[in-house]
Amino acid sequence: MKKFNRKAHWETIYQTKKFEETGWYQQTPVTSLAFVAKLKLPHTARIIDVGGGDSYFVDHLLDLGFENITVLDISKTAIARAKARLGERAKKVHWIVCDVSQFKPAQQYDFWHDRAAFHFLTEEREIEHYLRTIRDCLAENGFLVIGTFSEQGPKTCSGIPVHQYSEASMTEKLGQFFERIECITLDHLTPFNTTQHYLFCCFKQLNLN
Numbered sequence: 001m002k003k004f005n006r007k008a009h010w011e012t013i014y015q016t017k018k019f020e021e022t023g024w025y026q027q028t029p030v031t032s033l034a035f036v037a038k039l040k041l042p043h044t045a046r047i048i049d050v051g052g053g054d055s056y057f058v059d060h061l062l063d064l065g066f067e068n069i070t071v072l073d074i075s076k077t078a079i080a081r082a083k084a085r086l087g088e089r090a091k092k093v094h095w096i097v098c099d100v101s102q103f104k105p106a107q108q109y110d111f112w113h114d115r116a117a118f119h120f121l122t123e124e125r126e127i128e129h130y131l132r133t134i135r136d137c138l139a140e141n142g143f144l145v146i147g148t149f150s151e152q153g154p155k156t157c158s159g160i161p162v163h164q165y166s167e168a169s170m171t172e173k174l175g176q177f178f179e180r181i182e183c184i185t186l187d188h189l190t191p192f193n194t195t196q197h198y199l200f201c202c203f204k205q206l207n208l209n
Ligand SMILES: C[S@@+](CC[C@H](N)C(=O)[O-])C[C@H]1O[C@@H](n2cnc3c(N)ncnc32)[C@H](O)[C@@H]1O
Pocket: 006, 010, 024, 025, 026, 050, 051, 052, 053, 054, 055, 056, 072, 073, 074, 075, 078, 098, 099, 100, 101, 114, 115, 116, 117, 120, 157
């Protein structure tokens, strides 16, 4: 059987579909922005959007005055699209093309955000690597927000399987590394008028001492 090529999969998605033709499309990433507001992050906060694709989250963060934003994605096409959309403003953002399961951060972050990328990691060793990476690069008092499909959500996304989470399983997995702040569930309305049930959880870096 041919081995699944994750990078090629995502490049094909971004080369063949417009953002509005994907299930994860959002004009305004309201839930993510609500967490940003709630956490009262300073404008200097070092923010990373993991699996950011060509989401408008970065546009909103720039509009809000955030000065230190990184967007990471496995797809160079997605990053190129986001950069093209932002034009001159793209120069204010750090862009990383990388598979997060192999990411070795070169700096610390105050806020790690991931909407619908983490759930594509289905192998235990990759999940473990992902969580250890956050633990190692999240600054003291830093926060992370992860949005995944819930156990009532779809079992696949863009044609590939996802790992669904419940509040309990997310808390069990992340609780070994981080302090749980809040989990919420919601229905995301796709451009095809279907709903996808999501779980968003916010955690805080444990005191490292
Ligand atoms: C469902 S889309 C969500 C995009 C964006 N977060 C949003 O909310 O619009 C998943 C994104 O994660 C990226 N992705 C998937 N697996 C990844 C990995 N292992 N490392 C980095 N990015 C990944 C994909 O290229 C895609 O942009």
